[in-house]
Amino acid sequence: MSLDNLTVKPHDRLTEALADELDGVGTLIRTRMASEHAPRIPEVTAHLVEAGGKRVRPIMTLAAAKICGYEGPYHVHLAATVEFIHTATLLHDDVVDGSGQRRGRPAANLLWDNKSSVLVGDYLFARSFQLMTEAGRLDVLKVLSNASAVIAEGEVLQLTAAQNLSTTEEVYLQVVRGKTAALFSAATQVGAMVADAPDEIVEAFYTYGDALGVSFQIADDILDFAGDAAKTGKNIGDDFRERKLTLPLIKAIAAGGDADRDFWVRTIEKGKQEDGDLDHAVALLKKYDAIEQTRIEALAWSEKAKQALKAVPQGELTDMLSELADYVVERLH
Template sequence: MTTENSQKPHDRLAAALATDMEAVSALIRERMASEHAPRIPEVTAHLVGAGGKRLRPMLTLGAATMCGYSGPYHIHLAATVEFIHTATLLHDDVVDESAQRRGRPTANLLWDNQSSVLVGDYLFARSFQLMTEPGSMPVMRILSNAAATIAEGEVLQLTAAQNLSTSEDTYLQVVRGKTAALFSAATEVGGVIADAPEQIVKALYEYGDALGVSFQIVDDLLDYEGQAESTGKNIGDDFRERKLTLPLIKAVALADDAERAFWVRTIEKGKQEDGDLDHALALLNKHGALDATRKDALEWAEKAKNALDVLPPHEIKDMLSDLADYVVARIS
C-alpha cells in the first residue's frame, strides 16, 4: 500500500483538493457542452480524457485554499485555467503538425485542423465567460493578460525557433509566454480571489513563474534524453521539427564553423538526413549542453521553492515545494 510520503507531490495535492477538483471537473463538463455543435464536446473530451494531471487548476485551488478562501469562485477560476490550457494544446498541435499527445493521437489527426482550431477558439471564449463570473476586475486582468501573453509567446517562438541567432534571453521570453504565464496566473489568481496580502500574491506569482520555466526547460531537455514511454514523445522530435530549444541554443553558441554549418543545414534550412539526430546528440554532449540545461532547470526549481518562503506554514505549501522538486526529479 502506498504511503502518503511515497506518493508523488501532484498526487498528494490532488488528494488534498479532491472535492474541489471534482467540482472543477463537473463545471468543465457542463461548460464544454454544446447544444448545436456536438463536435465541441467530442474533441474536448478526447483531450480532457487523455490523462493529463490538471496541474494548473490544482495550482489555483491550492493557492486559494492556502490563503484561506472559503467562497465558491476558485472552482470557476480553476476551470478557466484548464480551458485556456486545453485551447492552447489544440492550437499547438495544429501549428506543430503533431500526431501524438500524452501517448494518444491528437485531435487534429482524429478529426481535422479546422475542428481543432475552432474548438480551441470555443474553449477560449468559454474561459472568458468563466473568468467574469467572480466579478473581480483584478482576476480578469490577470487571466486575460495571461491569454494574450501565451499567444504572444507562441508567435515569438514561430520567428525564433529556426533562427540560429536566437539567444537564451529570447528563449526565456518564449517560455515565460507560452508556458510560465499560465502557471503564474493560476497561482496568482488563487491568492487574489482570497484577498491575500500583496506580498503573498507576489510570492505566488513568482512561484508559478519559476515553476513554469523549470517545467518547460525539463520538457525540452527530455526531448533529447527522455523515454518515449514516459514522455509520450519520441526522442529528437524537437530536432526533427527544427525547434531551437535551450539545449540547441547552448550548443550553437559554442559551435565551430563545421558544427555551425551542420546546424544551419538541419535547423535553419531543414535539410535533415539519416544520422543527423545522432550527430546532433553528439554535439550536445561534446559541449555539455544537456548538463548546462539541467543546471538551469534545477536553478529555476530552486527559485520556485524560495518564493514560497514568505508564505505561512501550510500542508499545501509543503506540497508545492515538493512539486518543484518533482518537476526536476526526472532529470536530476
C-alpha cells in the same frame, strides 16, 4: 531519485488533498464544454480532457486559494478557466507543430482535422472568458486575460525565433515565459487574489508560478532529447524535427565550431534533415555538455520557485507545492 521510485508523487498528493474541489472543476469543465449545436466540440475536448492530464495548473489555483484561507466557490471557476485556456493552447499547438502525440494518445488534429482543432480551441478560449467573469473580480479578469495575450505572443515569438540560429538565451526565456510560465504564474496568482491575500503574498505566488513554469519547460526541452517516450507521452526528438531552437540547442550552437554550425544551418535553418541527424544532434549536445548545463538552469529555476513559497502561509499544501518544484526537475535524473 527516479520518479519511478517515489511512493507518492507530489501532484498525486495535491490531487488527493484537493479531491473535492477537483471534482467540482471536472464537473464544471464537462458542463461548460458541452454544445447544443456542435457535437464535435465536446468530442474533441473530451479527447484531451479525459486523456489523463495531471491538471497541474488548476491544482495550483486551488492550492493557492486554500493556502490563503479562501472559503468561497469561485476558486473552482478560476481553476476550470485555467484548464480551458491550457486545453485551448494544446489544440492550437498541435496544429502549429504538426505533433503526432499528445498525452500518449494521437493528437486531436490527426483524429479529426486541423480546422476542428483550431475552432474548438477558439471555443474553449471563449468559454474560459465566460467562466473567469463569473467570479465578479475585475482584477482577476485582468490577470487571466493578460496571461492569455502573453501566451499567444510567446507562441508567435517562437515562430520567428525557432529556426533562427542567432536566437539568444534571453529570447528563449522570453518565449518560455510567454507560452508556458504565463499560465503557471496566473494560475497561482489568481488563487491568492480571489482569497484577498495581501499584495506580498500574491506577488510570492506569482514568482512561484513563473519560476515553476520556466523550470518545467526547460526540463521538457531536455527530455525531448534525453527522455523516455513511454513516460513522457511525446516522441523523442520532436523539437529537433520541428526545428525548434530550445535551450540545449542554443547552448550547443554557441559552443560549437564552423563545421557544427553548418550542420545546424542545414537541419534547423534550412530544414534539410536526413537519417542519423537526430543522433548526431544528440552527440553534439553531449560533446558540449549542453544537456548538463541546461539541467543546472532548470534546477536553479526550481530553487527560485521554492524560495518564493517562504513568503506565503506555511502548511501541508505549501509543502506539496515546494515538492512539486522538485518534482519537475527530478524527471531529469
